[in-house]
Amino acid sequence: MVDLTFNSPLVNHNSQVFSPQNTIKFSALSHKLQQIQSFDTQRTFNMFSIYRPRSQNHNIFSFEHGKALAFSDYKLSNLKLGHINAAQGRKFRPRKERNNLSSGDMLKIKTFNGYKLGSVELGYGEKKRNRHFVLMAKSVLNGENVVEKEGNGGVSMETNKYDAIVIGSGIGGLVAATQLAVKGARVLVLEKYVIPGGSSGYYQRDGYTFDVGSSVMFGFSDKGNLNLITQALAAVGCEMEVIPDPTTVHFHLSNDLSVQVHREYSEFIAELTSKFPHEKEGILAFYDECWKIFNALNSLELKSLEEPIYLFGQFFQKPLECLTLAYYLPQNTGDIARKYIKDPQLLSFIDAECFIVSTVNALQTPMINASMVLCDRHFGGINYPVGGVGGIAKALANGLVDQGSEILYKANVTGIVLEDGKAVGVRLSDGREFFAKTIISNATRWDTFGKLLKGEKLPKEEENFQKVYVKAPSFLSIHMGVKAEVLPPDTDCHHFVLEDSWTRLEEPYGSIFLSIPTVLDSSLAPEGRHILHIFTTSSIEDWQGMSQKDYNAKKELVADEIISRLEKKLFPGLKKSIVFKEVGTPKTHRRYLGRDKGTYGPMPRGTPKGLLGMPFNTTGIDNLYCVGDSCFPGQGVIAVAFSGVMCAHRVAADIGLEKKAPVLDAALLKLLGWLRTLA
Numbered sequence: 165m166v167d168l169t170f171n172s173p174l175v176n177h178n179s180q181v182f183s184p185q186n187t188i189k190f191s192a193l194s195h196k197l198q199q200i201q202s203f204d205t206q207r208t209f210n211m212f213s214i215y216r217p218r219s220q221n222h223n224i225f226s227f228e229h230g231k232a233l234a235f236s237d238y239k240l241s242n243l244k245l246g247h248i249n250a251a252q253g254r255k256f257r258p259r260k261e262r263n264n265l266s267s268g269d270m271l272k273i274k275t276f277n278g279y280k281l282g283s284v285e286l287g288y289g290e291k292k293r294n295r296h297f298v299l300m301a302k303s304v305l306n307g308e309n310v311v312e313k314e315g316n317g318g319v320s321m322e323t324n325k326y327d328a329i330v331i332g333s334g335i336g337g338l339v340a341a342t343q344l345a346v347k348g349a350r351v352l353v354l355e356k357y358v359i360p361g362g363s364s365g366y367y368q369r370d371g372y373t374f375d376v377g378s379s380v381m382f383g384f385s386d387k388g389n390l391n392l393i394t395q396a397l398a399a400v401g402c403e404m405e406v407i408p409d410p411t412t413v414h415f416h417l418s419n420d421l422s423v424q425v426h427r428e429y430s431e432f433i434a435e436l437t438s439k440f441p442h443e444k445e446g447i448l449a450f451y452d453e454c455w456k457i458f459n460a461l462n463s464l465e466l467k468s469l470e471e472p473i474y475l476f477g478q479f480f481q482k483p484l485e486c487l488t489l490a491y492y493l494p495q496n497t498g499d500i501a502r503k504y505i506k507d508p509q510l511l512s513f514i515d516a517e518c519f520i521v522s523t524v525n526a527l528q529t530p531m532i533n534a535s536m537v538l539c540d541r542h543f544g545g546i547n548y549p550v551g552g553v554g555g556i557a558k559a560l561a562n563g564l565v566d567q568g569s570e571i572l573y574k575a576n577v578t579g580i581v582l583e584d585g586k587a588v589g590v591r592l593s594d595g596r597e598f599f600a601k602t603i604i605s606n607a608t609r610w611d612t613f614g615k616l617l618k619g620e621k622l623p624k625e626e627e628n629f630q631k632v633y634v635k636a637p638s639f640l641s642i643h644m645g646v647k648a649e650v651l652p653p654d655t656d657c658h659h660f661v662l663e664d665s666w667t668r669l670e671e672p673y674g675s676i677f678l679s680i681p682t683v684l685d686s687s688l689a690p691e692g693r694h695i696l697h698i699f700t701t702s703s704i705e706d707w708q709g710m711s712q713k714d715y716n717a718k719k720e721l722v723a724d725e726i727i728s729r730l731e732k733k734l735f736p737g738l739k740k741s742i743v744f745k746e747v748g749t750p751k752t753h754r755r756y757l758g759r760d761k762g763t764y765g766p767m768p769r770g771t772p773k774g775l776l777g778m779p780f781n782t783t784g785i786d787n788l789y790c791v792g793d794s795c796f797p798g799q800g801v802i803a804v805a806f807s808g809v810m811c812a813h814r815v816a817a818d819i820g821l822e823k824k825a826p827v828l829d830a831a832l833l834k835l836l837g838w839l840r841t842l843a
């Protein structure tokens with residue numbers, strides 16, 4: 165049952181008129197309300213649609229009932245009609261006639277089950293052949309923390325000052341935000357999309373729950389110090405049920421080399437040495453060296469390496485481990501592998517091991533990063549969250565609100581406001597401005613400095629970053645629902661396929677990633693179905709400058725080729741078993757994730773000096789910090805979670821929530837800046 169109280173009359177499709185203050189009980193009226201997203205059944209609603217078939221050209225709306233209506237206990241009240249710009253930047257003229265809801269109208273919903281809401285926008289969209297109007301919660305606020313004010317032609321100006329504003333709710337942004345919130349900071353997260361998570365988000369279609377990005381979660385165990393995702397959730401009182409994955413990845417490589425990376429380290433080593441018996445010693449020596457680094461990392465309490473009191477404290481408490489890490493900081497995996505291994509095919513296998521987590525070969529992959537992933541998969545193991553990867557971001561976003569901080573969706577930041585060269589606030593595409601002591605950008609560095617600070621001189625630090633790192637290509641991704649019987653029994657969850665020559669490893673469309681999360685969690689798909697999430701590297705340049713028709717045709721063609729390869733290599737009959745298919749291109753990633761060229765993240769331009777050149781969280785602009793994959797230690801959900809932890813610590817010290825030593829700070833930041841120039 166949903167109760168909506170309007171303070172303007174509203175007409176439904178049976179021409180019933182609801183007077184102001186009338187309560188509409190949807191179930192009683194058998195109106196259908198479709199909830200597109202309801203990511204938190206406990207306290208927030210996100211978006212629902214009011215459909216209007218094209219044939220109806222008057223402003224009367226019917227409500228369609230969808231599944232998972234999670235509104236049962238909620239009451240919306242005090243709806244007020246206003247007018248604003250509709251979604252997707254379209255402008256609608258204010259209506260004289262205020263009796264009916266019109267496209268472009270804004271519903272002001274003041275409260276929602278005790279929570280205050282900013283505004284709800286009646287926007288415009290297309291779904292299949294029907295035009296539909298979308299009612300979207302532009303902001304869901306907690307308790308008394310109302311950040312919007314009316315007036316100014318629908319544009320609100322913010323007067324409250326936050327400790328931190330986080331631009332973007334990827335895992336990097338959410339971890340930074342939640343860590344700060346638990347330290348007592350008042351944080352506002354601004355997310356341009358309608359749900360949290362960014363590349364670690366989810367979407368639902370036809371009964372399937374798809375992970376937007378990969379389904380391989382490192383750092384999600386209950387052991388050690390490196391389970392940063394588990395720790396980030398625990399910090400805000402959340403724990404997720406997980407399903408252990410017995411095989412991190414099943415490699416299907418050239419020359420019919422097949423290697424399963426078993427959860428049990430000894431089984432993996434036994435499998436690899438059975439394929440390369442002549443390299444047994446080399447294999448053991450290489451992976452042992454990875455363990456040395458992993459164990460050093462795992463012994464530290466992980467906080468900001470840009471904060472001297474912590475850093476020197478760790479050197480004092482764990483000198484050997486810190487020196488080990490300092491020694492490996494500028495080193496790459498390929499060089500170390502070559503110390504022990506000679507077989508070219510085995511070295512190519514190590515390349516593939518690195519490529520799946522860094523999108524570059526072993527010679528370009530920092531040894532610390534490789535050690536982290538090559539060992540964590542055996543130490544804590546890869547664990548899949550029940551209900552899908554999107555649950556992690558949802559839980560963090562809820563945890564943030566529980567801590568008294570806020571998250572606004574559909575809040576597209578278009579500029580960072582500077583005052584005397586310092587970051588003081590942000591400006592949204594609808595003109596609203598918010599101010600805070602510190603601004604943390606979870607957009608990539610290219611987007612932060614190229615778009616949000618457009619017109620400002622690029623700081624030297626960023627120039628250096630762009631000299632050393634380029635944007636990695638994006639992905640072509642295919643989300644499919646298939647008949648379950650097409651998968652042989654005991655199919656693994658994750659696969660990496662490179663059927664041709666090793667030289668194709670890094671080429672666009674050369675290798676194929678495949679995840680079948682329903683192998684672990686069958687609740688993600690309707691009964692008798694599996695999800696196949698297929699992705700392969702692809703550049704945006706390949707998808708530009710063509711008509712919509714050609715673009716669609718190309719999507720079909722390229723997807724078909726990839727599916728044919730999988731059919732040939734792994735699953736005969738795959739094509740016939742497809743019951744759902746959706747193809748995303750680099751343009752899709754750019755659009756939904758706001759990432760320049762849809763990039764997967766940074767990759768070194770040449771051979772890097774390990775992690776030495778990777779910037780941490782502070783930037784050349786006072787009070788502006790970056791978090792996410794264009795910060796140390798780079799791409800990966802666990803990696804950006806670490807960047808979030810580091811960022812929160814550095815910001816907390818700067819706003820007085822953690823200890824700070826200004827003189828040491830200046831010296832350390834200078835030293836780290838200089839070290840980066842050596843990369």
Ligand SMILES: NC(=O)c1ccc[n+]([C@@H]2O[C@H](COP(=O)([O-])OP(=O)(O)OC[C@H]3O[C@@H](n4cnc5c(N)ncnc54)[C@H](O)[C@@H]3O)[C@@H](O)[C@H]2O)c1
Binds near residue numbers: 577791
């Ligand atoms: N699980 C996977 O395999 C998988 C898949 C893809 C990416 N990833 C990982 O996730 C990492 C990225 O995480 P992240 O935290 O750095 O970022 P992210 O790209 O996941 O999230 C950034 C968020 O910021 C939002 N945003 C961007 N610009 C904005 C703006 N101007 N205003 C408001 N919001 C804005 C985006 O909508 C997005 O939600 C990648 O490196 C990658 O390794 C993982």
Ligand SMILES: CC(C)=CCC/C(C)=C/C=C/C(C)=C/C=C/C(C)=C/C=C/C=C(C)/C=C/C=C(C)/C=C/C=C(\C)CCC=C(C)C
Binds near residue numbers: 379490532
């Ligand atoms: C400062 C100075 C100078 C010095 C000092 C020394 C020291 C103390 C140092 C320290 C350091 C540290 C702590 C570091 C740390 C690091 C870390 C944590 C790292 C991490 C990393 C991670 C990573 C990289 C990850 C990644 C991952 C990824 C990317 C993933 C992905 C996945 C996918 C894509 C999937 C696949 C799929 C299939 C196959 C299907």
